[in-house]
Amino acid sequence: MRRKLLLLGLAAMTGSWSQPAVGQTISINFNNGGATLLDPTDEVGFVPATNWNNFRNNGGLGLFNPDPTPLVDSTGNESSATIAWEVGASYFNSNNGVGNQRMMEGWFGLNEGDFGYITIEDLPASFTTATYDAYIYFDSDRTAPNERTMTFHVGDTSLTGVEFPANFQGTFHEAIDGGVGNYVVFRDLSSSTFELTADSSEGRAAITGIQLTTLPEPDPTPLPDPNDPIHAYIASDNANSDDRWQDLYGASHWNFNGAELVDVSSEHTSITSAYRLIDPVQGFGGDTSPFEPGNMTYELWVRPGDVDADHQVIFETGGGQNGTSISITDSTIRLLNSTGDERMFDMEVSLDGVDTTDFMQIVAALNSEEDEITLTVNGAAGGSVSTSETGPVGRGGNRASLFSWGSGIQNLGNPLDEGGGTFNLGGRTELPDMTPEGLREFAGEIAVMNVYARAFTAAEVTSAFEAMLGQSLLGDYNRDGILDVADLNLQAEAIASGDLAFDENGDGTVSVSDRTLWVNEYAGTWMGDSNLDGEFNSADFVAVFTAGKFEQDVEATWDEGDWNGDQRFTSSDFVAAFSNGGYEAGPFNPQAVAVPEPTLSWTLLCASGLLSLALRRSR
Known part of the structure; x- marks a missing residue:
């Protein structure tokens, strides 16, 4: 294991807890500038606090800042504490959010044996006469199949956390006993100096922020069920609107342009609502944050509209160099996947035996560990088809789109056959002749989308399909399967x-x-x-x-x-x-x-x- 050291020069001691004074919190946001900065009024962190101290590399104090820099507390007043650091890297994730997501966006860290330190000295007496807790937040863009494991050491105490497969989705989870999470806590500290070392078994140790606080610890948030989706979108949910499709399990909400949420009827499923484009033309569709790399399953429930030989884009994530897209013609469902500007997968399944008059389930299971993608289509009104291929599975870094593709939304009116017209389609590649024929927006309805951080088995695909069939439980308005x-x-x-x-x-x-x-x-x-x-x-x-x-x-x-x-x-x-x-x-x-x-x-x-x-x- 290559070892990285991160010194946070704050020495730790334990002591007895006493009632904290209001405002005794010092919060530090390590960032990369731009959308990773926090405003003074932003109240974020597992221990909610305002007046975070922003420190950045680009346009800021750089990776090497040996001079002690004053810190303010959560009231906005300058404290006696100062900070200095030397780190090996800074970067940002792909959260593209506000508040807590913004705090978890950028990080300072160390790569491949770098040595560095972050020193906080002269903490106020209000911290040292009582005790305080130190919250260390961590997250980085994880490249599958690596599970970045970061271990933090304070004196004789070591705490380890494994970051989630997905980027931060808006909820804090403590990493306990070496499990998954996005923060660790060193409790009952009482000294004005504190030394922390950090090492990572997978490429980098990335700290997004630190909080030192005398305030009581909030109640912990239970870890999500690993069998649940990491993103879930159900059109019939009451939180949705024409221009926003709510993520029920994360924070990657779809923002729509030119779409409408409509009531629908389905003879063979429990679907009662769906999204469709008012006019399926360039510039209309849904946009959200990039979906995570690695083992993934995308499940969509769609009903085609007017289709012909042209390729209508249902969904895509990533871009031409690294990404995935799913499109439909009058006879096929097609999946493209590229990595490193090379198309590794071009898969088609025939719709000849699938009844497309009602909603159908489309499942793309991407297994980056086994280098395999399986594409399955099940018609609620009848018919099923599936195919699998092997090869290096590409990861997407650009944003995701629904009903359309990145450049189709962002470059309204730009001709498809000119620069900028097609290059952002996930899985297309940048090569001259790699654009699907007749590329345009999906003219049908999309009712459900689920994203899982694992590659579905055939049995799981069938189970998800059967769960959508038939009538839903009458009176189950929140669709949780029970009347309560x-x-x-x-x-x-x-x-x-x-x-x-x-x-x-x-x-x-x-x-x-x-x-x-x-x-x-x-x-x-x-x-x-x-x-x-x-x-x-x-x-x-x-x-x-x-x-x-x-x-x-x-x-x-x-x-x-x-x-x-x-x-x-x-x-x-x-x-x-x-x-x-x-x-x-x-x-x-x-x-x-x-x-x-x-x-x-x-x-x-x-x-x-x-x-x-x-x-x-x-x-």
């Missing part, structure tokens, strides 16, 4: 906004009637069943009154007493609940649903007595 309070709270928001997508009984309105239908028919329980355990009894009264929102004119949720969907807990909720006839009636029985509505006074009388009983039971 979260769905009822989304329904309450729809009642307030009048969103007819939540009109379950088809009467042209969204009201308490739709809520009653959801509770009785979909969930199989009673109105008033606040904990959704299948019965309406005194336990539900204990739960809602414990929340303390009755007649308080504050927003309430189903489990806090909002049974009629007006986002408040009032006497009207008792009317809705008792009108359903389920109190102490045991498990739901459709035949026992009450028809006549009780009067308000009778309902409140019952509620008053039941409340007293519930409160006595809760004591």
Whole structure:
């Protein structure tokens, strides 16, 4: 293992914790200038703080800065602490974001046996009379199959972290016991000097930032499930709009130009919404940050529009020298992949046996460890085809595009056969004759896209395909596979906004009637069943009154007493609940649903007595 040293000249000691003073945080952002700088008002870091100290190489103090430079604290006041450094490299990742993403963008580090130091001295007495914690943030553009492992040493303590396959996606995860993460913490330090050495087994040790703080440590964020996608886009999600497709698992949101989000029908899948271009012409499409290199799977659910012999670009990432693209004609799905300005893969599967009248699943599984790409197409209405080829798998460094390609979006009006017209298509290469015939934007619909940090097996492709087939669970508005309070709270928001997508009984309105239908028919329980355990009894009264929102004119949720969907807990909720006839009636029985509505006074009388009983039971 080649060893790199990074000296952060701050000596460490342990001590007892005491209540910190407000503002006792010093934050340092190592960057490469431009989009990696932080403004004083940016509140970032796992311990949120403003007034980060920006230090850069290009246009800044350089890689060698032996003179102590003052540091400000999070209040913006100059502290007694100073910093000096000598490092071997600085660079930036491809996060292209704001806030925390910007802080994690640029880094100072060491390559291949470089020696360097970063020294912070003369920490204020407010740090040394109590104790402080040191957060070391790390991340770099990882080139597969390397898993960059960085080990940090403070005195006799060593902490190791393995960076994620993907670039920073907006969430901090502590690297514990040598696991994956993007920061480590040295706790209970008490000296004004601190010495840290860092070595990396994979090419570089890259530190994006440091925080020294006396503030309490925030609650940790659980690591993501490795089986989950690293990016997920579902058109039916409520967070989407015509110009933005939300990333549900990361921060690489699609920004659209000339697209629209529309309701769709699909006979064979659970798809209800999709994106399409208003007019599939050059300059329209989606744009986002580059997708990660290495073992990757791209899963798309698309329905073709008008297709002919021309190649319509569905998706691409990277560029001509290093990248991947997926396009469609009237007879084929085609995948291109290039590396080092050489096309390594030009794969086609025939659509002759695939029914393209409904949505179809396209899966590109890129295995950089086994030097193999598998392209699979499954039609929801019938038909399946797959092919695999071997060769060096290219990685993309440029941005990603949907419905189009990089230059198609960025060079509006630029002729395709002139300079700048086609060169950014992922996998094209820069050679003169490597442009697919009739290159243009995709004229169909895209409903779902998932990106995984592993190459799917055939069984995983089939499992993902089958999960999309058939009808979705009725009333599962957030599509998490279960009917729960979260769905009822989304329904309450729809009642307030009048969103007819939540009109379950088809009467042209969204009201308490739709809520009653959801509770009785979909969930199989009673109105008033606040904990959704299948019965309406005194336990539900204990739960809602414990929340303390009755007649308080504050927003309430189903489990806090909002049974009629007006986002408040009032006497009207008792009317809705008792009108359903389920109190102490045991498990739901459709035949026992009450028809006549009780009067308000009778309902409140019952509620008053039941409340007293519930409160006595809760004591």
